[in-house]
Amino acid sequence: MANTPQARKRIRRNNRRAEINTARMSRIRSFVKKVETAIAGGDKSAAQAALKDAQPELARGVARGVIHKNTVARKMSRLSKRVAAL
Template identity: 70%
Template sequence: MANTPQAKKRARQNEKRYAVNRARRSRIRTFLRKVEEAIASGDQSAAKAALQAAQPELMRGVTKGVMHKNTAARKMSRLSSRVKSLG
């Protein structure tokens, strides 16, 4: 348990950060799931559109510190190659 005022404040800040980051991560996963569903349906145009929508979300997660840059790049690369192979 936090005893000093500074530690109490840090605990409050950590709770807020955790909630914000969790929401961001959930939002990113939702966009990725939409791409996966479009790929599974076999519709390349829908998959491309979903991928275009997911790209900025992934990069925003990187800039906000929710996800590592290489992780986002790897996910984008793998998804784009799968979308490309549909056609």
């Protein structure tokens, strides 16, 4: 249990940041899922549009420190390759 005011505040801040980061990751996953469903549907134009929308979301996740830079690079590479193969 936190005994000092600083520790109590840190717990409050950690909980708030965890909520924000969870929401950001959920948003990123939603955008990636839109790309994957478009790929599964075989619609190249929709997949390209979804990929174009997902790219800044992934980059924003990196900038905010929610997801690692290399993870995003790997995801973008794989998604781009799958869209190009349609």
